[in-house]
Amino acid sequence: MKLPKITGIIRRRILLNYRVEAEVAEALLPGNFRPKLVNGDAVAGVCLIRLEQIRPVGLPKLLGVFLTNGTLSLKCWLKKEIYQNRMKRVNTIRVWSCLSICCCFAFVVGQVHGSEDALTPGRSVFGANQYIEYIPGDFPLIISAPHGGRLKPASIPDRKKGVLLADMGTDLLAMEMVRAFQELTGKTPHVIICHLKRIKLDCNREIGEAAQGNEEAEQAWREFHGFIERARADVIEQSGRGLYIDLHGHGHPELRLELGYLLSNRELKGDDHQVAELERKSSIRKLAEDSKSSFVELLRGDSSLGALMQERGYPSVPSPKLPHAGEAKYFDGGHNTRIYGSRAGGKISAIQVECPGKTVRNSKENRRAFAKAFASAMMEYLQVHQVLDAGE
Numbered sequence: 001m002k003l004p005k006i007t008g009i010i011r012r013r014i015l016l017n018y019r020v021e022a023e024v025a026e027a028l029l030p031g032n033f034r035p036k037l038v039n040g041d042a043v044a045g046v047c048l049i050r051l052e053q054i055r056p057v058g059l060p061k062l063l064g065v066f067l068t069n070g071t072l073s074l075k076c077w078l079k080k081e082i083y084q085n086r087m088k089r090v091n092t093i094r095v096w097s098c099l100s101i102c103c104c105f106a107f108v109v110g111q112v113h114g115s116e117d118a119l120t121p122g123r124s125v126f127g128a129n130q131y132i133e134y135i136p137g138d139f140p141l142i143i144s145a146p147h148g149g150r151l152k153p154a155s156i157p158d159r160k161k162g163v164l165l166a167d168m169g170t171d172l173l174a175m176e177m178v179r180a181f182q183e184l185t186g187k188t189p190h191v192i193i194c195h196l197k198r199i200k201l202d203c204n205r206e207i208g209e210a211a212q213g214n215e216e217a218e219q220a221w222r223e224f225h226g227f228i229e230r231a232r233a234d235v236i237e238q239s240g241r242g243l244y245i246d247l248h249g250h251g252h253p254e255l256r257l258e259l260g261y262l263l264s265n266r267e268l269k270g271d272d273h274q275v276a277e278l279e280r281k282s283s284i285r286k287l288a289e290d291s292k293s294s295f296v297e298l299l300r301g302d303s304s305l306g307a308l309m310q311e312r313g314y315p316s317v318p319s320p321k322l323p324h325a326g327e328a329k330y331f332d333g334g335h336n337t338r339i340y341g342s343r344a345g346g347k348i349s350a351i352q353v354e355c356p357g358k359t360v361r362n363s364k365e366n367r368r369a370f371a372k373a374f375a376s377a378m379m380e381y382l383q384v385h386q387v388l389d390a391g392e
């Protein structure tokens, strides 16, 4: 197995050596070792080490973690016969007394780990060149906007294949959602925005199609998904479960929300009995397992997200009124919904939210009104389906 390269900083290392009675040390060692004695005593050590910015090579420092570890060690010899057998194999002649093995028994005497840079909910942090923005949250909801970016740096060539059209206004809509949640609840959802225009990078595709071989774009892609992973870890640590929304804009003539659960329009046309069978392949599998409501109720019943948005003036598919999209086009969920939802298990479910332009994205007033309705509907949805505890 090829392990990824890890980089980081040794901030400090404190070594403390002390004497241990030989018999005590001997009793602690495995059979093939005996303590190395100095003036009749064994030598033990304590090493305290602080590592910072630990991360796979290529990721920004911001995504690193820190570790404070303690290690206990005993200086010892490998017993003669074992050593001699090894020496025969490598055909090397040395005097065995030259051999000193520091046999470390890593006892973690105290371990603290966490994010390298303390993040403040609501305060943005950025990846390289400010292409990717992360607004850390304190609420079990993650919203990403992969297609709303406006930046077109000359250093990244235009993508040649795939979908190139941007979802204009979804970057600003995501920001409005932060404000709406803060006003309604005093809490902040985690929000990740790609500010690169889609013709430069598509953060809702795997890296090959997304960045088409450009290193700068690949770095931004890794940051976008690194921030989502960080938000997911935070949500699980804080709440044990959560919901991820991948926010998009569609250009279909029907001015309604298209909520994607990884179920095709053809599948949504099934009756309740047939749709109930699809729970395990949906992106809200975990939500359905935890909720007291049935999967069909969660998907298109009176407490579905579609119903709650419909009540607030935003027609939605699926919902009780529009259980499927009929003969119209419908987006059922893309790359991010697949990888960050609970189809394959995990504690975070996902819904792709595709918004129309005219009634939702295209003016500040519309974005504001929609964000308020969405925050209110989402609070009800998360409470009814037990992602939030009652009264949270």
Ligand SMILES: [Zn+2]
Pocket: 147, 167, 247, 248, 249
């Ligand atoms: Zn999109």
